[in-house]
Amino acid sequence: MGRACTSEDEAERLRALGRYHLLDxxxxxxxxxxxxxxxxxxxxxIAVVNLVSDGRQFFKAEVVT
Structure with missing residues (x-):
């Protein structure tokens, strides 16, 4: 079983997301x-690529066949 996500992990994930400059x-x-x-x-x-930031979700791609 994997380890639980900590607030430190979440903070690092959000920093990494910001470094990618993909939102909006x-x-x-x-x-x-x-x-x-x-x-x-x-x-x-249907499939989507979503980026989840602090308090929001950004749809980067979607396909509907």
């Missing part, structure tokens, strides 16, 4: 392809 950016083909691959792999009609 336009769609990108690479992320669209990740969503398409996820939908195909999971055999689902």
């Amino acid at each position: 950016t336009p769609r990108e083909q690479d992320f669209d392809e990740i969503a398409e691959a996820a939908a195909e792999l999971c055999e689902t009609p």
Whole structure:
């Protein structure tokens, strides 16, 4: 069993997310392809790439077939 997430882990995750500078950016083909691959792999009609920040969720890519 994995270890529990701590507030320190969450703070580091949020710092890393900030370093990527991806929130509030336009769609990108690479992320669209990740969503398409996820939908195909999971055999689902919908797949998304979400980035979860402190108190918000940003949809970077989505595919609906």
